[in-house]
Amino acid sequence: MVISRDDGRFEFRFLAPGARRVQVVGDFTGWLGRPVEMAPDEVGWWKVSRLLPPGEHRFRYLVDGRWYTDFAAFGVMANEFGQFDSILLVAPSQAAASAAA
Secondary structure (H helix, E strand, O other): OEEEOOOOOEEEEEEOOOOOOEEEEEHHHOHHHOOEEOEEOOOOEEEEEEOOOOEEEEEEEEEOOEEEOOOOOOEEEEOOOOOEEEEEEEOHHHHHHHHHO
């Protein structure tokens, strides 16, 4: 799931108790070029918060080498691998809020 914060950041959350490594990857990370490491809490939610530029972004989670789609995001879109990417929409006002914060 993705939560939009008041400061313009987006918090990515993925429930994966017992996972060893969880990353968020997408067009804003160059996909596997610069994956973003997520950190677990005590009950198994993995989290990370990021500022993103305005626009439509595609992303997925990579959990111990397996790809997962966030169906609770703003939507999904088929990709060239026959799977679905999650969609995140960042309004210009959200990006401006993050620049001011």
